[in-house]
Amino acid sequence: MLDIPKRDRRAERRAATRAEILDAAWAQVRANGLAALSLRDLARTVGMQAPSLYSYFDSKHAIYDAMYAQGARQFVEAEPSDQPGDPLEGLKQLVRFYVGFCAADAARYLLLFQRTIPGFEPSAESFAISEGSLERVGQRMAACGITDPDAVDLFTAIGTGLTDQQLSNDPGGDRWIRLIDDAVEMFHDYMTKKAKQPPARRRAR
Amino acid sequence: MLDIPKRDRRAERRAATRAEILDAAWAQVRANGLAALSLRDLARTVGMQAPSLYSYFDSKHAIYDAMYAQGARQFVEAEPSDQPGDPLEGLKQLVRFYVGFCAADAARYLLLFQRTIPGFEPSAESFAISEGSLERVGQRMAACGITDPDAVDLFTAIGTGLTDQQLSNDPGGDRWIRLIDDAVEMFHDYMTKKAKQPPARRRAR
DNA sequence: GTCTATATTTGGATAGAC
DNA sequence: GTCTATCCAAATATAGAC
Numbered sequence: 001m002l003d004i005p006k007r008d009r010r011a012e013r014r015a016a017t018r019a020e021i022l023d024a025a026w027a028q029v030r031a032n033g034l035a036a037l038s039l040r041d042l043a044r045t046v047g048m049q050a051p052s053l054y055s056y057f058d059s060k061h062a063i064y065d066a067m068y069a070q071g072a073r074q075f076v077e078a079e080p081s082d083q084p085g086d087p088l089e090g091l092k093q094l095v096r097f098y099v100g101f102c103a104a105d106a107a108r109y110l111l112l113f114q115r116t117i118p119g120f121e122p123s124a125e126s127f128a129i130s131e132g133s134l135e136r137v138g139q140r141m142a143a144c145g146i147t148d149p150d151a152v153d154l155f156t157a158i159g160t161g162l163t164d165q166q167l168s169n170d171p172g173g174d175r176w177i178r179l180i181d182d183a184v185e186m187f188h189d190y191m192t193k194k195a196k197q198p199p200a201r202r203r204a205r
Numbered sequence: 206m207l208d209i210p211k212r213d214r215r216a217e218r219r220a221a222t223r224a225e226i227l228d229a230a231w232a233q234v235r236a237n238g239l240a241a242l243s244l245r246d247l248a249r250t251v252g253m254q255a256p257s258l259y260s261y262f263d264s265k266h267a268i269y270d271a272m273y274a275q276g277a278r279q280f281v282e283a284e285p286s287d288q289p290g291d292p293l294e295g296l297k298q299l300v301r302f303y304v305g306f307c308a309a310d311a312a313r314y315l316l317l318f319q320r321t322i323p324g325f326e327p328s329a330e331s332f333a334i335s336e337g338s339l340e341r342v343g344q345r346m347a348a349c350g351i352t353d354p355d356a357v358d359l360f361t362a363i364g365t366g367l368t369d370q371q372l373s374n375d376p377g378g379d380r381w382i383r384l385i386d387d388a389v390e391m392f393h394d395y396m397t398k399k400a401k402q403p404p405a406r407r408r409a410r
Numbered sequence: 411g412t413c414t415a416t417a418t419t420t421g422g423a424t425a426g427a428c
Numbered sequence: 429g430t431c432t433a434t435c436c437a438a439a440t441a442t443a444g445a446c
Contacts, residue, residue: 033323035240035323038420038421038422039421039422039423040420040421048429048430048431050422050423051423051424051425051430051431051432052429052430052431054423054424055429055430056429059422060421060422060423114373115373116321118238118240118241150384150387153370153381153384154384154387154388154391156366156370157363157366157367157369157370157384157388158362158363158366159366160365160366160370160373161361161365161366162362164362164365164366164369165358165361165362168319168320168365175358176358176362179355179358179359182355182359183362185395186359186391186392186394186395187391189391189394189395189398190387190390190391190394190395193394243438243439243440244439244441245438245439245440253411253412253413254412254413254414255441256412256413256414256441256443257412257413259440259441259442260411260412261411264440264441265439265441
């Protein structure tokens, strides 16, 4: 008996329609803002009446959930994995990726990394991507010889600051994106210099 | 004829009621989020029916406008004005003030510095506070001998990054607030070192 | 100035025919 | 699976009596 994989044409069509709905949903939130997703408009866009959407998604939140999962998958699949030879370059690479990923789609950034949808909590997957990413940051930092426990917090602040300014004040441009390498060098210089100081010299607070 | 200032008791009462409404509006957005301001609930809180609010404000946007003006006034009145002797301390002071001001009231931060209310544009006053503040940043930076044109952008990215992380991941705490002084020293070290390098050494992009 | 009553729009979600 | 019809809730805003 030949091993022909069973194709379920009905399931395939259903998955295709789901994908089509999600694509339209992304287009809508990019155009009108993340919170302005309307099931009526969404249905019209894909040539349906609003109630028909419920054959594909249980609720509006379920659509956000699916969009979140898509965005999270895009993030982990695009994240640079292999550490380059220069450890400093490894840090730059992470920030370039993160800021670039966020700046490429503001709505996706808000959905994944900010909490702006009232009542929407992406549960486990949220921690998965952010903790996985934070772990990688820690590893690459250790490769640079940076062990200060505050270093990761300062590093993430730099990354989100560049992202926030880029999206808020120069969307579509590169005014803060082109500062990334300098910012990471600044961070690296400071942390490596600080590590050489005896702990007693650091002032108490 | 004695110079007794004319008191308009009616105008006083009206102003007091307006202030009462605004206080209730702030309480509501702090509790439910900036975008969740409901005129019905707001009216109930101050013991009115919803339509009565229109005797005090022309529209919901007018309430946001008044809230914006209040927040902007709070910002400029609390902003540190006199430059301390140590120029580096001057920079730290600015960031401490900005992050502290934002962290003290997340809803106010969103209204003043992020654009999250659809269709709400605070017009002239918005530029007034941010440009006035940016000007002060430039002055204090010059006092440190920092003249790099990118310095202000990098500095603001650090400030907003600390703010964003503090509000997003440790609201009410001080996990990023206590990194402010270190972050400013990091920035200062880097910019002063960079200034001593001959411009030719800086890589082209 | 404040109320009741209402207009109008828009939203998410459900019932049931086909 | 898709539709029509409908429900229900909430929103801003207006008209007009008192």
